[in-house]
Each structure stands twice: as structure tokens, then as C-alpha cells.
Amino acid sequence: MDRRDAPSGRLRRGVRQAQDGPRDGPRRGAARLGGRVPRLRLRAGARPVAVLPARGAVLEPPPRPAGAAEPVRHARSDHGPRAEPARGGRGGVRAVVPRLPGHHEPGPAPHRDRPPHRHDRRSRRRDRRGRGVSPVPDTKPAGTKPAGPFLSAAWLAAGRSLERPPAGVRDTVTLRLEIIDPPPGAPPAVDVDVDLAAGRLGVATAEGEAPGLRIALPHAAARALLLGSPQERVGVFERGDVRAEGNFSLLFFVDAALRRDGAGHVAALRAAAGPAGPREASPTDGATGAEETAGAAEAVEHAREALPGTVHELEREVGASTPGAQLHVSLDGVTLADAGLGEARPGVPMTHRSLPLWYCCAKPLLSAALGRLWEAGAYDPYLPVAHYVPAFGRAGKESITSMDLLTHTGPLPTGDDPLHGVVAGPDDERLRRALGVAVPPWSRRAPGVNYSQWWAWFVLARILPVVDGREYRPYVEQEILGPCGMTGTRVHLTPEDFTAFGDRLPLIHVSNPRSAPQPTHWWSTEAATTRCIPGVNTRGPLSDLGRFLAMLLRGGDAPGGRVLAPPTVAALTARHRTGLRDRYGNADWGMGFRLECRHLGEEFTSFGTHTSPRSYGHDGLWTAVAFADPDAGLTVAVHLNGKVEHERHRERILRIADAVYRDLRLC
Numbered sequence: 001m002d003r004r005d006a007p008s009g010r011l012r013r014g015v016r017q018a019q020d021g022p023r024d025g026p027r028r029g030a031a032r033l034g035g036r037v038p039r040l041r042l043r044a045g046a047r048p049v050a051v052l053p054a055r056g057a058v059l060e061p062p063p064r065p066a067g068a069a070e071p072v073r074h075a076r077s078d079h080g081p082r083a084e085p086a087r088g089g090r091g092g093v094r095a096v097v098p099r100l101p102g103h104h105e106p107g108p109a110p111h112r113d114r115p116p117h118r119h120d121r122r123s124r125r126r127d128r129r130g131r132g133v134s135p136v137p138d139t140k141p142a143g144t145k146p147a148g149p150f151l152s153a154a155w156l157a158a159g160r161s162l163e164r165p166p167a168g169v170r171d172t173v174t175l176r177l178e179i180i181d182p183p184p185g186a187p188p189a190v191d192v193d194v195d196l197a198a199g200r201l202g203v204a205t206a207e208g209e210a211p212g213l214r215i216a217l218p219h220a221a222a223r224a225l226l227l228g229s230p231q232e233r234v235g236v237f238e239r240g241d242v243r244a245e246g247n248f249s250l251l252f253f254v255d256a257a258l259r260r261d262g263a264g265h266v267a268a269l270r271a272a273a274g275p276a277g278p279r280e281a282s283p284t285d286g287a288t289g290a291e292e293t294a295g296a297a298e299a300v301e302h303a304r305e306a307l308p309g310t311v312h313e314l315e316r317e318v319g320a321s322t323p324g325a326q327l328h329v330s331l332d333g334v335t336l337a338d339a340g341l342g343e344a345r346p347g348v349p350m351t352h353r354s355l356p357l358w359y360c361c362a363k364p365l366l367s368a369a370l371g372r373l374w375e376a377g378a379y380d381p382y383l384p385v386a387h388y389v390p391a392f393g394r395a396g397k398e399s400i401t402s403m404d405l406l407t408h409t410g411p412l413p414t415g416d417d418p419l420h421g422v423v424a425g426p427d428d429e430r431l432r433r434a435l436g437v438a439v440p441p442w443s444r445r446a447p448g449v450n451y452s453q454w455w456a457w458f459v460l461a462r463i464l465p466v467v468d469g470r471e472y473r474p475y476v477e478q479e480i481l482g483p484c485g486m487t488g489t490r491v492h493l494t495p496e497d498f499t500a501f502g503d504r505l506p507l508i509h510v511s512n513p514r515s516a517p518q519p520t521h522w523w524s525t526e527a528a529t530t531r532c533i534p535g536v537n538t539r540g541p542l543s544d545l546g547r548f549l550a551m552l553l554r555g556g557d558a559p560g561g562r563v564l565a566p567p568t569v570a571a572l573t574a575r576h577r578t579g580l581r582d583r584y585g586n587a588d589w590g591m592g593f594r595l596e597c598r599h600l601g602e603e604f605t606s607f608g609t610h611t612s613p614r615s616y617g618h619d620g621l622w623t624a625v626a627f628a629d630p631d632a633g634l635t636v637a638v639h640l641n642g643k644v645e646h647e648r649h650r651e652r653i654l655r656i657a658d659a660v661y662r663d664l665r666l667c
Contacts, residue, residue, distance in 0.1 A: 145271075146271065146272060146273065146274035147272040147273075148272070148273075148274075149183065149186075149273060149274065150186075150219070150222075150223045150227070150273040150276075151179070151182070151183075151186040151187065151190065151203075151219065151222070151223075152183075152185050152186060153185055155269075155272050155273055156187075156190075156203060156204065156205070158268075158269070158272040159201075159202065159203045159204075159269055159272070160204070162200070162201070162202070162263075162265050162268060162269075163200055163263070164193065164200065164202040165193040165194065165195035165198075165200040165201065165202050166195065167193070171195060171196045171197040171198075171512075171513055172193055172194065172195050172196070173193070173194045173196060173213075173250050173253065173254055174191055174192065174193050174194075174211035174212070174213075175191070175192050175194075175211055175212075175213040175214070175215065175246075175250065175251075175254070176189055176190070176191050176192075176206050176210050176211055176213070176214045176215070177189065177190050177191075177192060177215050177217065177222050177225070177226075178206075178214060178215065178216040178217070179217070179218070179219050179222055180216055180217065180218055180241075181218050181219050182219060183219060186219065187205040187206065188206075189205070189206035190203050190204060190205055190206055191203075191204055191205075191206045191207070191211065192226065194254050194257050194258070195257070195263070196253055196254075196256075196257045196512040196513060197512060197513040197514050197515070198262055198263055199257055199260055199261055199262030199263040199264075199265065199266075200263045200265055201226075201258075201263070201265035201266060201269065203226070203269070211246075212246045212247045212250070212415075213244070213245070213246035213247050213248065213250050213251070214244065214245045214246055215242065215243070215244045215421065216242065216243040216244075216421070217236065217241070217242040217243075217421070218241060218242075221236045221239060221241070221242060223273070223276060224236055226258070226266070226269070227266060227269060227270045227273060227276070228276075230255065230259050230519075230520055230521050231521050231525060233255055233258070233521075234255070234424075234520070234521045234522050234524075234525060234528065235525065235527075237421060237422065237423055237424055237425065238422075238424045238425055238525065238527040238528065239422075239425060240422050240425040240426045240429040242421035242422060242425075243420070243421040244420035244421040245415055245416060245420065246415045246420075247415065248415075248417070248420045248423075248453070249453075249621070252508075252510050252520065252522060252643060253510055253512055253645075255510065255518075255520050255522070256509075256510035256511070256512050256515075256517075256518040256520060257512055257515075259518045259519075259520065260512070260515055260518050262515065293349060293351055295352075296339075296340060296349065296351040296352060296353075299338055299339040299340070299351070299352045300339045300340075300341060302337070302338075302339070303327060303329075303336070303337035303338070303339040306329075306336040306337055306663070307327075307329060307336060307337050307659070307660060307663040307664070308663060309659040309662055309663045310327065310329070310337070310656060310659040310660050310663050311327075311337075311339075311341075312659070313652075313655050313656045313659045314327060314341055314638075314656065315341065317640060317642070317652055317656075318341050318342040319342065321511055321517070321640070321642050321644050321648065321652060322342070322509065322511075322517060322640040322641055322642025322644075323342050323343040323344075323345075323350075323509050323517055323519075323641060323642055324340065324341060324342035324343045324344050324349075324350030324354075324506065324640075324641045324642075325340065325341045325342055325350065325638070325639065325640050325641070326339070326340045326341075326350060326352065326354060326356055326541070326542050326638070326639045327339055327340075327341075327542065327637070327638055327639075328352075328541075328542035328543045328545065328546040328635075328636075328637045329546075329634070329635070329636050329637075329660055330546055330550060330634070330635045331632070331633060331634050331664060332633040333550060333554075333633075335543070335546070336664075338352045338541075338542075338543045338546075339352050340352045340353075340354055344356075344504070344505070344506035344507070344641065345504070345505070345506060345507040345519060346519060348504050348506075350506060350641065352541060352543065353488070353541055354504075354506050354541065355488065355490065355501075355505060355506065355539040355540055355541060356506045356539065356540075356541075356542070356623075356624070356639040356641060357506065357508065357523050357524075357537065357538075357539055357620075357623070357624075357639075358538045358539065358540065358545065358620055358624065358626075358639075359536060359619075359620030359621040359623060359624055360453070360535060360536065360618055360619060360620055360621060361545060361617075361618045361619065361620040361624050361625070361626045361637075362534075362535050362536065362537075362538035363457060363535035363592050363618055364548070364572075364592050364593055364617075364618055365476050365480060365491075365535070365538065365548070366457055366460055366461060366472070366476075366534055366535055366592065367406060367572055367590075367591050367592030367593065368480055368548075368552075368563065368564060368572070369464060369472075369475055369476055369479065369480060370402065370406075370460065370463065370464075370591075371564055371568045371569075371571070371572050371591070372479060372563070372564060372568075373463075373464075373467050373468065374568065374571075375564065375565050375567070375568045378467045378468070379402075379463065379467050381401065381402040381403045381406065381591065382401055382402075382403055383401060383402070384398065384399055384400060384401055385397070385400055385401065385402055385405065385459060385460075385463070386398055386400075388462075388463045388466045388467065389435070389459065389462050389463065389466065391435045392435050392459060392462075394436075395436065395437065395438035395439060396411065396438055396439030396440075396441070396444055397412075397437075397439055400439075402460060402463070403576065403591070405452065405456040405457075405459065405460055406456075406460070406576075406590075406591040406592045407576050407577040407589045407590075407591065408449055408450060408451045408452055408456075408577070408589060409448065409449065409450065409577055409580065410450055410452065410456065411439045411443045411444045411450065412437065412439050412443065412450055412452070412455070413440070413443055413450055414450050414451050414452065414453070416437070416440070417452060417453060417454055417455050418433035418434055418436075418437035418455050419433060419434060419453075419454040419455045419458060420454070423453075423454050423533065423536075424523075424525070424527050424528040424531055424533065424537075425531075426531075427531060427532070430458060431458070431462075433455075434455045434458045434459050435459070437455065448580065449577075449580050449581070449582040449586060451582070451586070453536070454533065454535075454536065457534040457535035457536070458533070458534055460534070461532075461534040471532075472491070472532060472534050473491040473492065473532060476491050477491060479563065480548070480563055481544075482560055483551075483558040483559070483560035483561045483562075483563050484544075484547045484548055484551050484558045484559070484560065484563065485544075485547055485558070485559050485560060486540065486544035486547050486548060487544070488540050488541045488543070488544050489538065489539070489540030489541075489544040489545075490538065490539050490540060491532070491538050492529065492530060492531065492532050492533065492537050492538065492539075493529040493530050493539065494530060495526070495530055497529075497530075498526045498529055498530055502524075502526065502529065505524055505529070505539065506639075506641045507519045507520065507521065507524055507641065508520055508522050508523065508524070508623065508641055508643055509641055509642045509643065510642075510643045510644075511642055511643065511644045511645075511648075517642040517643075523536075523537055542626070542637040542638070542639055545626050545637045546626075546635045546637050549617070549626060549627070549628040549635040549637070550628075550635055551563055551564075552564075552569050552572075552573070552616075552628055553628050553630060553633065553635065555569055556568060556569045571591065572590055572591045572592070572593060573590045573591075573593050573595070573614075573616040574590055574591075575588045575589075575590065575595060576589065576590055576591060577589035577590075581600070581604070584646065585603055585604050585605070585606075585650070586604075587600050587604045588600075590616060592618075593616040593617065593618065594606055594616065594617060594618050594619060595615070595616050596611050596612065596613055596614070596615040596616070596627075598611070598613070599613055605654065606627075607625060607627040607629075607636075607657055608654055608657030608658050608660075608661060609654065609658055610657075610658055610661035610662075610666060610667035611627065611629050611632075611657070611661075612629050612630065612631035612632060614629070614630045614631055615627050615628065615629040615630070615631075616628060620639070621643070622643045622644060622645070622646060622649040623639060623640055623641060623642070623643050623649075624637070624638060624639040624640070625637070625638050625653050625657070626638075627657075632661075632664075632666050634660070634664070634666065636657060636660055638653065638656055638657075640652070
């Protein structure tokens with residue numbers, strides 16, 4: 001018997017189980033439950049133990065609330081997922097920000113006032129022809145003369161001669177650039193309007209309330225962000241001297257619009273500013289090695305034979321919303337599909353061996369690492385984080401616990417994430433900001449959903465060397481990846497990895513309304529792939545992600561030895577956050593795991609319309625989803641390297657997941 005399986009006084013002490021569904025209260029669910037949903041709360045010092053409901057437990061959906069939702073707008077106090085009634089809020093939004101949720105790792109959200117964008121046949125044909133790299137115009141338009149230095153009065157005047165983006169519409173994004181070293185004659189701040197659909201660009205001296213995204217940066221970085229190459233744009237957030245507040249993920253869509261430059265405004269403004277010195281060349285896409293493509297076609301045909309409807313749904317998206325896709329499905333421990341379709345990047349096929357970015361689907365790796373320390377009695381998630389990392393315990397963070405961070409109920413608003421401007425920056429600067437961030441006094445009053453894209457997982461990873469002595473990467477490699485047989489996964493790349501295959505990594509492509517997916521370099525540069533960004537920049541074939549989920553379905557048992565004890569798996573995937581919901585369809589949460597919440601209403605469907613109430617997993621920022629369904633014995637992992645807006649991503653992911661259940665006759 002594994003020593004972790006043996007009962008102990010510590011394991012038995014302090015355990016409280018609540019199997020009759022959520023209770024009333026700010027952190028208790030209010031839904032009526034016809035079956036049992038595992039919930040677990042432990043006192044400090046206790047190790048996890050849980051009793052799960054019987055297989056096949058069914059939840060009775062509650063009555064839908066009457067009345068329409070109150071009008072909302074993004075509030076400056078958060079700039080992210082938290083929305084406030086239109087009558088109030090701290091600050092406001094100067095221009096209408098499109099409903100592109102840039103706050104977090106979202107799950108499916110309710111449909112809003114506009115149906116998801118769908119490509120008609122004509123646009124699909126156009127997308128298939130135009131999905132390659134859009135060249136960055138390096139030469140000035142014919143007849144254009146430099147007007148003056150970037151952000152000078154003459155340059156701004158030249159920009160005013162261009163057709164401005166329409167104000168107050170869904171497809172226009174506004175961001176404010178605050179220049180920390182403005183040259184003489186340049187304004188200290190400018191507002192930039194970007195028409196995501198047509199590519200029009202407007203730049204004017206900032207005035208009035210700040211929009212939903214503010215970036216403070218040097219003058220040279222501002223030029224790189226607006227007028228630079230795609231690599232120069234993402235490099236702005238690798239420097240270490242940039243700060244950003246608000247809806248950070250809007251930058252992905254802004255980047256795609258600037259790269260496409262459909263109206264020629266970027267080229268015109270670049271020409272008006274004159275030369276900026278040597279331009280950074282985009283990397284050459286590498287040739288795919290024979291070992292990567294070996295068996296790729298056979299893998300697709302095998303998947304098509306086992307899951308014809310699912311592969312059809314993937315092929316429906318490839319060439320429309322995404323250039324490529326990867327799929328892994330297993331049932332009762334047997335792999336049914338492990339295949340790649342389309343392109344990983346221009347000229348490089350996506351195969352079952354490609355290493356797509358997992359995004360926040362990697363967050364459960366840290367949950368499992370902390371779970372191992374918990375069951376060993378070396379760590380308590382209910383103690384303040386400052387108990388393990390004393391430098392964290394200041395500026396309103398003294399009482400924040402690991403459980404607060406794992407369930408995304410900490411008091412720091414999503415838009416105030418201190419790593420927004422340096423998410424791929426130098427390690428020491430990220431650590432300084434993560435430990436030193438101050439929680440606004442107004443946000444400490446009541447619990448709420450404040451999803452942490454970056455900073456919380458960066459802080460939680462600092463607990464590992466304090467308790468165990470090993471840093472995040474070696475701990476996860478040795479204690480989780482190794483036993484699970486996840487040989488293709490990289491917690492983050494090494495410089496040697498990047499040299500060997502960095503030019504073949506799948507790129508994230510971004511689609512704006514009525515445009516083909518544009519390849520971007522987010523999370524694909526050497527800095528972004530080789531620096532440790534826990535819970536974000538892990539890469540690996542989805543077959544490895546499936547192995548991790550299969551380990552959880554087996555109660556923590558893996559081919560290379562037990563990773564977790566069964567009570568720990570139950571505790572990690574129990575409903576620790578209940579009674580809290582956000583406007584993007586996120587509700588109940590485990591310890592770093594998103595949980596199926598369809599019993600709260602169809603708009604809170606997490607993974608699919610046929611997944612069981614006990615299903616758990618995570619999403620990957622409008623590109624990926626991975627979940628395990630214990631009642632069906634099923635694991636599903638999907639990656640689409642084409643990022644689309646939230647509603648459109650919800651629609652395609654639910655279709656793909658539902659097709660899996662239909663193909664396997666599980667519904």
C-alpha cells in the first residue's frame with residue numbers, strides 16, 4: 001500500500017463534508033439540487049478526504065430567474081470581468097468597448113444581444129485562400145512624406161487626415177497609451193481607436209475618462225506597439241518597464257487588426273513618422289521534420305473512424321475560425337482519437353505530435369502539485385499565503401489564502417493584475433510586482449469572482465520551493481509529468497528547445513470580424529516560451545494533457561506510480577466556490593479546476609450539454625478546452641490555434657464536445 005493511502009490522525013481530523021448541495025450565503029449555492037454534488041470544506045490543518053455521490057447522480061435544474069439583466073458597463077475599477085450597473089461605478093469607459101472578454105480564462109458565456117459571428121460560404125472560401133501570413137508593410141505608401149516624429153503635433157495632424165474608426169460600435173476598441181518619457185512637443189497620453197473589422201486607426205491626445213485598457217510605457221515602446229512588426233509588438237510586454245491595467249486580452253485582437261492593416265492606416269502612420277531604425281525581421285517558419293509528420297494522416301483517419309461527427313465539426317472550423325486543430329479523446333482508458341488537422345503555422349502542418357500552447361488548461365498542474373504537498377501534511381491551503389511567502393503579506397494581502405487564489409475569489413480585481421504589462425518580462429520584475437501589488441480598499445469588502453490570468457499562479461508557485469525545496473518546473477516534471485508519462489510536455493521551453501524547434505511551434509492566430517485568422521507571436525518568442533509563467537505557457541501534445549486527466553479519473557494513479565491519493569483528487573475537484581457567478585458563464589469552482597455548472601442554467605454550461613455534473617477541467621483563453629467526465633469515464637482535450645471572440649468560441653467548443661458524446665452514444 002502506498003504510504004499516502006494509509007489513514008492517519010491528521011487525515012481524519014478536521015474534515016467536514018457537505019453532500020446535500022450548496023447552502024445559502026455569499027459563498028453557498030442557491031440552486032435546488034435533486035442529486036448530490038460533491039462539496040468539501042476542511043479546517044486548517046486537515047488533509048483532504050471526501051465521499052463522492054453515487055455514479056449517475058442527476059441534478060435538477062433550478063427555475064430560471066425572471067426579468068432582464070440590468071444594463072452594465074465595464075468599470076475602471078476592474079477593467080476586466082467585473083461589470084457594474086450603468087448608473088454607478090468608479091470611473092467609466094470613454095468609448096464603447098466591444099464585448100470581447102479580456103479578463104480571464106473564460107468558460108462558455110450567455111449569448112448577448114448579438115449572435116455569434118458565423119462565416120458564410122463565400123467568406124469561408126475567402127478565408128481558406130487568405131489564411132497565410134499578412135505581410136507587415138515596411139515601405140511607405142506612394143506619395144507619402146514623413147510629417148514628423150511619432151506622436152509629434154505634425155504626426156498627430158497627419159493621422160487626423162485618415163478616416164477615423166466609427167465611435168460607439170462593437171467593433172471599435174479604445175485604449176489609452178500613457179507615455180512615461182514623452183519627448184518635447186508630444187502629449188503625455190494618447191487615446192487609440194482601433195476598428196477591428198475594417199482596420200481603421202485613430203490616434204488623438206487623451207481626454208476625458210480613461211477607456212477600458214490603459215498602458216503606461218516608454219515612447220519607443222509605444223511606437224513599437226502601434227507601428228512595429230508583430231514580434232516588436234509582443235516584445236513590448238517582455239521588457240519589464242511597461243504597466244497595463246484593464247481588459248488586457250483586447251490586445252490580442254488589436255494586434256491582429258494592426259497586422260492585417262486592412263485600411264492601410266498603419267502603413268500611412270508609419271510613413272508619416274519616418275524611419276525608426278532597422279526593423280526586426282519575422283522569423284522564418286521552419287520545415288517540419290519527418291518524425292513530426294510520421295503517422296499524421298493515419299491518426300486523422302483513425303479519429304475519423306472512431307468519431308466521425310467530431311472530426312466533421314473540427315474540419316468545419318479549420319480554414320474558417322482556425323487554421324489548425326488538435327484533438328485527444330479517451331474512453332475508459334482507451335485512446336479513441338489523437339490527431340491534428342490543418343496548419344500549426346504558415347507552411348507547418350498541425351499533427352498529433354505538435355506542441356500547442358495549453359494556456360490556462362495548464363493551471364491544474366500547479367493544483368496537483370499543491371495537492372501532493374497538502375496530503376503530505378506540509379502545506380495547508382486555508383492558511384494565508386504570507387505564512388509561506390512572508391513578502392506577500394502586505395498592502396491588503398495579509399489574509400489572502402491559497403484557497404482564495406485557487407478559486408479566483410481573491411480581492412484583487414482582474415484588471416489590476418500586476419503582471420499585465422510584464423507577463424513575459426524578466427523574472428525578478430514579475431516577482432517584485434506580484435509580491436508588492438496593493439489591493440484597493442474598496443475591493444476588500446465582499447467576496448467576488450476575480451479571475452487571475454497570471455499573478456496568482458506566479459505567487460502560488462513560490463510556495464513549492466519554500467515547502468519542498470524544488471522550483472515549479474522541476475517539481476512538476478518529476479512528480480507529475482514523469483509518473484503520468486507526459487514525455488512530450490514542456491512546463492516551459494529551455495533555450496535549447498527553442499533553438500531546436502521554436503520555428504515550428506504552433507502560432508496563435510486571431511480572428512477579427514469579417515477577416516481571416518492572422519498569425520501572431522504571442523507566447524511564441526524566445527522570452528515568452530523560455531521564461532517560467534506558471535499556468536500559462538506550458539506546451540505539449542494534447543495526448544499528454546489526456547494522460548493527466550486520465551490520472552485524475554483513476555483517483556491519482558499513474559503508470560509510473562501514484563501521483564495523488566483518491567481523497568486528494570476528490571478535494572481538488574470538489575465545489576469550493578459556490579453561489580458566485582460572473583457575466584461570462586463562470587460559476588462553481590474547485591481548487592484550480594472549472595466545474596460543470598449546467599444545473600445552474602444553460603448559460604452556465606461549462607464543457608458540453610451532455611457532460612455529467614461531476615465533470616471538471618479547464619479552458620484555454622478561447623483556443624482550448626480539456627475536461628474529464630467521471631460518470632462517463634471520458635477525457636476530452638481540444639486545441640484550436642485560431643482565437644476568436646468569446647461567444648463564437650463558446651459556440652464552436654460546445655458543438656465539438658457534444659459531437660463526442662453523440663459519436664460515442666453517451667447521450
